[in-house]
Amino acid sequence: MIKKYTCQNGVRIVLEKIPTVRSVAIGLWIKTGSINETPDNNGISHFLEHMFFKGTTTRGAREIAESFDSIGGQVNAFTSKEYTCYYAKVLDNHASMALDVLSDMFFNSTFVEEELQKEKNVVYEEIKMYEDTPDDIVHDLLSRAVYENHPLGYPILGTEETLSTFTSETLKQYVHDMYTPDKLVVSIAGNVDESFIKEVEKLFGSYQRSDKARETTGRPSFHQNKLSRKKETEQAHLCLGFEGLHIGHKDVYSLIVMNNVLGGSMSSRLFQEVREQRGLAYSVYSYHSAYQDGGMVTIYSGTGANQLDVLYETIQNTLFQFKKEGITAKELKNSKEQLKGSLMLSLESTNSRMSRNGKNELMLGKHRSLDEIVEQIDQVTEESVFTLTNNIFTDNFSTALISPIEGWKGLK
Numbered sequence: 001m002i003k004k005y006t007c008q009n010g011v012r013i014v015l016e017k018i019p020t021v022r023s024v025a026i027g028l029w030i031k032t033g034s035i036n037e038t039p040d041n042n043g044i045s046h047f048l049e050h051m052f053f054k055g056t057t058t059r060g061a062r063e064i065a066e067s068f069d070s071i072g073g074q075v076n077a078f079t080s081k082e083y084t085c086y087y088a089k090v091l092d093n094h095a096s097m098a099l100d101v102l103s104d105m106f107f108n109s110t111f112v113e114e115e116l117q118k119e120k121n122v123v124y125e126e127i128k129m130y131e132d133t134p135d136d137i138v139h140d141l142l143s144r145a146v147y148e149n150h151p152l153g154y155p156i157l158g159t160e161e162t163l164s165t166f167t168s169e170t171l172k173q174y175v176h177d178m179y180t181p182d183k184l185v186v187s188i189a190g191n192v193d194e195s196f197i198k199e200v201e202k203l204f205g206s207y208q209r210s211d212k213a214r215e216t217t218g219r220p221s222f223h224q225n226k227l228s229r230k231k232e233t234e235q236a237h238l239c240l241g242f243e244g245l246h247i248g249h250k251d252v253y254s255l256i257v258m259n260n261v262l263g264g265s266m267s268s269r270l271f272q273e274v275r276e277q278r279g280l281a282y283s284v285y286s287y288h289s290a291y292q293d294g295g296m297v298t299i300y301s302g303t304g305a306n307q308l309d310v311l312y313e314t315i316q317n318t319l320f321q322f323k324k325e326g327i328t329a330k331e332l333k334n335s336k337e338q339l340k341g342s343l344m345l346s347l348e349s350t351n352s353r354m355s356r357n358g359k360n361e362l363m364l365g366k367h368r369s370l371d372e373i374v375e376q377i378d379q380v381t382e383e384s385v386f387t388l389t390n391n392i393f394t395d396n397f398s399t400a401l402i403s404p405i406e407g408w409k410g411l412k
Contacts, residue, residue, distance in 0.1 A: 002015070002367050008205060009206055011201075013197050013200050022092055026187070029185040037151055037154060041170070043162050044174055052105045073091070073094060099200065099203065120163055127158075127160060134302075145226065145227040175209075230406050234404075237402045237403070238311065239400040242296065242297045253339075254388050270301075273314060285299075286299045301315065308408055
């Protein structure tokens with residue numbers, strides 16, 4: 001049973017008590033990510049996530065790390081396009097300590113110059129490491145092709161140029177402007193009772209920050225573009241992007257089933273046709289990214305540059321047959337059972353429950369029970385998947401390619 005509580009200042013707390021475990025997961029979810037950035041401060045959300053671990057007025061960076069290591073706990077964070085999350089997982093008897101350290105990081109990080117410079121070097125190396133993984137950066141290239149100058153097309157890591165401009169003052173101002181109470185959800189899952197809500201409220205329930213009106217970026221438009229980069233790689237990395245559905249869309253479970261059948265598993269159409277039947281690629285898959293005001297279905301595969309034409313034709317032929325035939329009764333049944341199985345297994349993890357509840361509260365403001373989700377999965381039909389397939393896989397798509405050679409005909 002999920003308990004929801006809204007503090008006087010607007011901070012939302014969601015708690016799911018799980019008495020059968022001995023752990024507690026706590027997450028601070030802030031509705032701020034690269035979508036809230038500008039070309040001048042791109043990457044600041046991610047850099048801020050790093051700096052929250054670099055020391056507070058009472059704890060140094062080492063002390064923050066040791067406070068969790070010494071009790072066998074875990075602490076980490078991540079940044080996405082639309083939100084940032086700081087989270088910890090500890091034994092239930094250390095829950096209060098974990099909450100105290102997370103709140104200290106949230107409110108009292110110092111962003112001192114010495115740590116700032118060291119962490120800039122760390123993120124420079126992270127950007128370089130990312131550049132060495134073309135099968136990752138091709139997805140950023142696709143986002144830029146699809147969303148052009150909208151912030152959804154920005155890379156989460158930012159660039160070396162923007163990173164070099166960040167100062168202690170710019171970080172503090174960004175926190176002041178963006179880490180406001182109305183944007184914060186504290187999600188807890190594990191072996192703690194409702195009294196823990198009072199502990200959270202004591203730490204987070206009274207702070208105030210700027211509520212001045214902030215300019216919005218506007219709804220993202222889906223664009224049809226073809227972008228490529230020449231890079232000395234062993235393979236050509238290809239991404240196709242189609243317009244998908246926003247978070248909370250009524251057809252989202254039909255889309256999840258559709259994606260599962262198309263490229264979400266080893267038995268999927270793309271995996272079987274591209275890898276098993278033709279041996280064209282080691283890696284081939286599809287996935288859906290859902291945002292507040294839009295979504296994208298991505299197909300990725302990597303192959304030798306000399307096989308790029310055959311790979312592209314195989315993907316297009318697979319999509320053509322998929323649109324023409326729809327899915328079979330067996331595929332529908334297997335996909336539904338696979339989804340239910342993944343859902344049930346994820347419920348065994350306090351981290352997964354904390355994440356699910358935090359994201360649902362932050363992005364949707366509501367929570368579905370397990371029975372409600374299973375019911376929605378069961379309502380997916382061959383017809384609903386067929387309709388969605390033909391609505392999504394049109395000629396209006398974008399292409400991104402990273403390849404060791406230039407001039408591939410598919411980009412003309």
